[in-house]
Amino acid sequence: MIQLHHVHLSYPGESTALSDVSLRISKGDFVFLTGPSGAGKSTLLKLLYADLKPTRGQVLIDGQNLAMLSKSQIPYLRRSIGVVFQDYKLLPTRTVLENVAITLEVLGWGKREIGQKVYQVLKRMGIADKVNAYPPRLSGGEQQRVALARALVNDPKILIADEPTGNLDDANKEEILSIFKEANVRGTTVVVATHDRRVIENSHRRVIRLEKGHVVEVVDEQK
Amino acid sequence: MNKNKAKGAIRPKQAREGFFGKFGYFWARALTNFKQNLFVSMVTVATITLALLLTSLFLLVYVNLQGMAEGWSEKVQITAYFDKEPTPLAAAALRTRVEAIPGTKKVRYVSQEEAVQRFRKRLKGQESLLEGITADVLPSSFEITLDRDHRDGAELDRYVKALKKVAGIGEVQYGEEWVKRFNTFMNFVRIVGAVLGTFLALAVLFIVSNTIKLTVYARKEELEVLGLVGATRFFMKAPFLIEGVLQGALGAVLSLALLTGCYYLFLNNAGNFLSVNPAAYGILFLPPAYLAAIFGGGVFLGFFGSLASLRRFITI
Numbered sequence: 122m123i124q125l126h127h128v129h130l131s132y133p134g135e136s137t138a139l140s141d142v143s144l145r146i147s148k149g150d151f152v153f154l155t156g157p158s159g160a161g162k163s164t165l166l167k168l169l170y171a172d173l174k175p176t177r178g179q180v181l182i183d184g185q186n187l188a189m190l191s192k193s194q195i196p197y198l199r200r201s202i203g204v205v206f207q208d209y210k211l212l213p214t215r216t217v218l219e220n221v222a223i224t225l226e227v228l229g230w231g232k233r234e235i236g237q238k239v240y241q242v243l244k245r246m247g248i249a250d251k252v253n254a255y256p257p258r259l260s261g262g263e264q265q266r267v268a269l270a271r272a273l274v275n276d277p278k279i280l281i282a283d284e285p286t287g288n289l290d291d292a293n294k295e296e297i298l299s300i301f302k303e304a305n306v307r308g309t310t311v312v313v314a315t316h317d318r319r320v321i322e323n324s325h326r327r328v329i330r331l332e333k334g335h336v337v338e339v340v341d342e343q344k
Numbered sequence: 345m346n347k348n349k350a351k352g353a354i355r356p357k358q359a360r361e362g363f364f365g366k367f368g369y370f371w372a373r374a375l376t377n378f379k380q381n382l383f384v385s386m387v388t389v390a391t392i393t394l395a396l397l398l399t400s401l402f403l404l405v406y407v408n409l410q411g412m413a414e415g416w417s418e419k420v421q422i423t424a425y426f427d428k429e430p431t432p433l434a435a436a437a438l439r440t441r442v443e444a445i446p447g448t449k450k451v452r453y454v455s456q457e458e459a460v461q462r463f464r465k466r467l468k469g470q471e472s473l474l475e476g477i478t479a480d481v482l483p484s485s486f487e488i489t490l491d492r493d494h495r496d497g498a499e500l501d502r503y504v505k506a507l508k509k510v511a512g513i514g515e516v517q518y519g520e521e522w523v524k525r526f527n528t529f530m531n532f533v534r535i536v537g538a539v540l541g542t543f544l545a546l547a548v549l550f551i552v553s554n555t556i557k558l559t560v561y562a563r564k565e566e567l568e569v570l571g572l573v574g575a576t577r578f579f580m581k582a583p584f585l586i587e588g589v590l591q592g593a594l595g596a597v598l599s600l601a602l603l604t605g606c607y608y609l610f611l612n613n614a615g616n617f618l619s620v621n622p623a624a625y626g627i628l629f630l631p632p633a634y635l636a637a638i639f640g641g642g643v644f645l646g647f648f649g650s651l652a653s654l655r656r657f658i659t660i
Contacts, residue, residue, distance in 0.1 A: 170572070193576070195660045200574035210569055214380040224573040226369065271573070 122148040122279065122310045123169060128178035130164060130334075138164040139175070140334040146312065148278075151305045153321050154314040156331035162314035165331065166281050169312065170202050171195045183278065200228060203272030203309075207284035209264045211256040211271075217243065218252045221270045228275060242274045243267075246300060262293035269297065273304055280304055282313045286320055294320060366579070374586035377563075384559045385591060391555040392595025392642055393602070395548040400603045400630065400638050402544055404611075406537050407634065408627050413530050420495045420523055422488040424507055427514040429456070429484060438512050442486060445506045447494030452487045456480065486513075496527045549645075556588065556649035557656070564657045571660055580658055584650050592646020596639040603630070 123146040130139040139161045146152050154162050167173040168180050171187050180187045182198065190198060203224075211220050218239055225235045243249045246266040248259075256264055265285060272280060280301070286294040298320060305311045315321065321328055330338040378385045430438060439451050454462075459482040467473060494503050500523060504516055560567075570580045611627045630638075 192660050196571075196574040196576045196579075198574075199572060204572050210565060210572070212566055212569060223569060227570065227573050227575045227579060229366065 122146055122150070122183060123312070124179075124181040125165075125168070126179045126181075128168065128175045128180060130161075130168065130173065130175050137334050139168075142178070142331075142334070142336050144329060144336060144339070146310060148310055149305070149308060151302070151311045151324075151326045152313070153324065153326055153328045154312060154331065155316055155318075155321060155328055156337075157316065159333075160331040161334040162316075162331055163283055164334075166204075166283050166312065166314055169279070169281055170199055170204055196227075200275065201278045203275075203277040203280045205265070205268050205272045205280070205282040205285050207287040209256070209268040211264055211267055213255065213257050216253050216255055217248070217259075217267050217270075220256065220267055221274050224271055224274050238274060239270070242270045245303075246270050247296070261288050262290075262296065265289060265293070265297055266300070269300055273300075273309070276307070277309060279310045279312065282311075282315075284315055284317075285313060286315060286317055298324065366582070370582040370586055373583040374590060377583055377587055378590065381559070381563065384562055385587070388555050388559050388591045389595045389598065392552055392592055392645060393598040395552050395645075396596055396599035396638055396642055397602050399544060399548055399641070400599060400634075401606075402541065403634055403638075404603070404607070404627075404630055406541070407630060409533055409537070411628050413533070414492070416526060417492070417495045418489070420490060420500070420518070420526075422486075422490070422504065422507065422516060422518040424486045424488060424513050425483045425515045425517075426485070427512055430512065434512070435484075438510065439486065441510050442488065442507065442513075445503065445510075447491050447499065447503045448488060449491050450489040452489075454485045454487055456482055456484045459484065496523065496530075552645045553649045553652060556591075556646075557653040560584065560650065560653040560657055567654075567657050571658070577658055577660060581651070581654050584654055585647055588646035588650030589643050590646070592642040592644065592649075593639070594642075595646070596642025599642070600635060600638060 123144075125142050125144050128139055128142045129137065131137040142161075142165065154165060156162055164173065168175060168187075169182065171190060174188065183201070185198070187198070212223075218236070221239045221242065222235045225238060230238070240249060240252065243252055246269060248263055248266050248270075251259060251263060251267075256267060259267065265288075269285075272282075282301070285301075286297055289297060294317070301311050301313060302324075328338075328340040329336060330340070424442070426435075426438070435453060439453065442448060442451050460477070463482060464471065464474060488507070490500070490503060494500060500518070504518060507513060508516055567580055607627075607629050
C-alpha cells in the first residue's frame with residue numbers, strides 16, 4: 122500500500138529532514154511512527170499525502186509513484202487518504218455536520234446522501250448529538266472525533282494521523298485509539314505519528330522509530 | 345503513466361464534477377460563506393463601495409468639466425468680413441463656398457443693419473455717441489460656427505487659411521488669443537485629470553485587492569482543509585470567485601445608489617449656484633455607459649481581486 126524507497130528530503134536552507142528512508146506498509150496495516158520532536162515524523166506523513174515531494178527517492182501509494190503526479194492529480198490521490206491533525210483543523214464558522222460534509226461535497230455527493238452518511242459516521246464516533254454544534258463549543262476529545270469523522274467519512278484506503286492524542290486526556294486517548302482500530306478492522310491502512318509511549322505500548326502494533334531523519338528501529342509487536 | 349490512468353488508479357471522477365454539475369453547489373456555498381463570514385464580507389463590500397464612489401465622483405467632475413469645455417468651445421466663432429458689400433446673390437454664392445469648407449457647421453449672414461443694431465444695443469445709455477452713424481459704416485459679415493473637431497489648435501488655423509482663400513472674403517477674426525488660452529487650459533485639465541485618475545485607479549486597485557487578500561487570508565484554513573480532503577483547484581476557487589463577484593456587484597450597486605443620492609441631494613442644482621456652466625443645465629449626471637462601466641468595474645475588482653489572492657493560498 123505504502124512504499125518508500127531511499128527517500129531523502131531537505132528543506133531549502135535547512136538541514137536534512139529525512140535521509141535514506143525506506144519502508145513498506147502493507148494494505149490493512151496499523152503502524153505507529155515515533156521518535157523525538159524534529160525526527161521527521163510530520164515530514165514523512167506529508168510525503169504520503171503529497172504535501173511535500175522528496176528531494177531524492179520514491180514514494181509509492183497503492184502502486185502509484187507520487188513523483189509522477191502532476192499538481193492537478195494530487196486531489197484525486199488525497200480523496201483516498203484521510204488526514205487528522207493534533208490541532209484538528211476544523212472550521213470554526215461551520216457546524217459539525219458541515220465540517221464533516223466537506224469531504225463528501227468535494228466528491229460531488231448529493232445533499233441527502235451526505236446528511237445520511239455524516240450522521241452514520243458521527244454516530245460511530247459517539248457525537249451524533251453534536252451534529253449542529255460549532256467546533257469551538259466542543260471539548261478537545263469531541264473536536265478530535267469530528268476531525269476523525271471528516272477523515273473517515275468517505276472510507277479512505279489510508280488514514281494518516283499526526284499526534285492525534287497530543288491534547289487529550291487518557292480516557293479520550295483510549296476512545297480515539299479504538300476508533301483508529303475500528304477503521305483498521307474495516308480495511309483502512311492506518312499510520313499514526315506519535316511520541317506518546319503509553320499509546321504505543323498499549324496498542325501492540327508495528328512501530329517505526331525515526332531519529333534525525335533516519336529510520337533507526339522497526340518493532341513488530343504483533344509477531 | 346498517463347493522466348487518466350493515474351486518476352483512475354486512485355479514484356474515479358464523480359458524475360457531478362465539472363462546472364455545470366456543481367454550479368448550484370458553488371452558488372449556494374458562496375452565499376453561505378457570505379453569511380458565515382458576514383463581518384469580513386461587509387468590510388469588503390464597504391471598501392469596494394467607497395472606492396467606486398470616489399471613482400464615480402471623480403468621473404462626475406471630469407464629465408462635467410468636459411461638458412463645460414464643450415459649452416465654452418461653442419463660443420469659438422469666426423467672423424469673416426467681405427472685401428466689399430456683396431449683392432444678395434453674391435452673398436448667397438459666397439455662403440455656398442464657405443459652407444463647402446470642411447469643418448463648417450453653421451454660417452450666418454449678418455447684414456449692415458443688424459450690425460448697427462447690435463452696436464447700438466451694446467452702447468445702450470450712450471446713444472449720443474452714435475448720432476449721425478448710418479448702417480453703411482459697419483460692414484456686413486458671415487458668423488461661422490465650426491464642428492467640434494475643428495474648434496481648436498491646428499485645425500482652426502487650417503480652417504481660417506482655407507477661409508481666407510475664398511475670393512470675396514477679406515478680414516477674418518476669431519479671438520485667436522482666447523482660443524489659445526482656452527486650449528492651454530483644457531490641456532491642463534486633461535493632464536491633471538489623467539494624473540489624478542491614474543493615481544485614483546491605482547489606489548482603488550491597491551486598497552480593494554489588499555482588502556480581498558485579507559479576507560482570503562482570514563479563511564486560509566478553509567482552503568487548507570479543502571486541499572487536504574482532495575478538492576481540485578477549481579472546486580476551491582469557484583465559491584470564492586462567485587463571492588468576489590457578488591461583493592463587487594453589491595459594492596458597485598451601493599456606490600451608484602450613494603452617487604445618485606448625493607447627486608439629487610446636493611449637486612443637481614449646484615450648477616445654477618456656481619453658474620460656471622454656460623449651457624446652464626446644472627451639473628450633469630453620469631451617462632449610462634459610465635454607470636455600466638462602474639458596475640463592470642466592481643465585478644472586475646471582485647473577481648480578479650479574489651483570483652489574485654487565491655493564487656497565494658492555494659498551493660496545489
